[in-house]
Amino acid sequence: MQVIDTAIPAVKRVIPKRHGDDRGWFSETFRADVLAQHGIDIAFVQDNQSFSKPAGTLRGLHFQLAPAAQTKLVRVLSGAILDVAVDLRRASPTFGRHVAVRLDAEGGEQLYVPAGFAHGFCTLVPDTMVAYKVDAYYSPAHDRALIWNDPEIGIDWPVSAEEAILSDKDKRAPRLADLGDVF
Template sequence: MRVIETEIPAVKRVIPKRHGDERGWFSEVFRVDQLAEGGITSAFVQDNQSFSAPAGTLRGLHFQTPPAAQAKLVRVLAGAILDVAVDIRHGSPTFGRYVAVRLDAETGEQLFVPHGFAHGFCTLEPNTMVAYKVDAYYSPANDRSIAWNDPDIGIDWPVSEAEAILSGKDKTAPRLASLEKLF
């Protein structure tokens, strides 16, 4: 397993090694020791899974506020996504910037999204299943979001506003500029 920093070093790509033969392949997708060597020391407490039937389903940008802030380790079990992490740490030199990585079931690559980042993804294929570990339990009182299409962030999503399939919550999320200093 390799852990690689992205253009925002706190966000990391995790690339598990696959061992294959004529039957298929085997991979260790989660190893605390190897993640720690790469700087990921979160104690994950909950696994989440989402299924999106149509391509173009957009979920995000979501985060939880302290003391229930969540770090996430995201991977795709079926299909493919554009996975995005936005730095919402006020005072950070990368505040408002984002990392976008294609994750798919074929390669098994994962993305680590630390505390202080909003997270979202857009499905690139139909019938996409995403799994992610979090290091804090879901807390409705701490659940927040920011607009997926905020022009101040400028994410290059693979769908237009007219094509994006969104939840009601995601359609009305506030812009980053209105976010109080939480991180």
């Protein structure tokens, strides 16, 4: 398993090794000891999974406030996504910046998104299934969102505002400038 820094070093690409033969392949998708060697010592408590029928489904940008802030380890079980993490840590030199990584089932790469980041993704193909581990339970009282297409952040999404398939919550989310000091 490889753990590689992204343009924002707190966000990591996690690349499990695949062992293949004529039957297919086997992979360890999570190893606490390997992640700990890279400074990621997290006790995950909940696994989440989403299925998006159409391409262009956009989920996010979501986060939870402390004390229920969540660290996530995201992977794609089928299909492909553009996965995005936005730094909301006010004191961080990368505050307001984002990392965008293509994840797909074929490659098996994962994205580690620490607490203090908003997270979201856009499906690139139909019938995409995403799974992710979190280190804090879902808490409706702490659940928040950031608008997906905030021009201040400048994410190059693969869909336009007219094409994006969004929940009502995600359509109404505030801009970064209106969030206040969340982390």
